[in-house]
Amino acid sequence: MQVLCHPSDGHADIQCPVCNQGFRVFWERSSAPDQKATLPEIYQELRNHHRDASVAAHPDAPFNIPSWSGLPHFSAAALLGGAY
Secondary structure (H helix, E strand, C coil): CEEEEEEEECCCECCCCCCCCEEEEECCCHHHHHHHHHHHHHHHHHCCCCCCCCCCCCCCEEEEEEECCCCCHHHHHHHCCCCC
């Protein structure tokens, strides 16, 4: 399932387990069991962002998990999740 993570200083749906930065999350599917099953993948990707200490850990712009080659606002998660 595709997820769009949008950095957020205000309301956050999840937080990075390393630095506690908040993110709004927009889901491709609205099923609670599907979302719950995808959370470990999201948290692992947020942890992976901290592996390269030479750059800022998380992107300043919205990003997709799993990564997607198109513009974030055209992803299924953004369109179906109501991000834009």
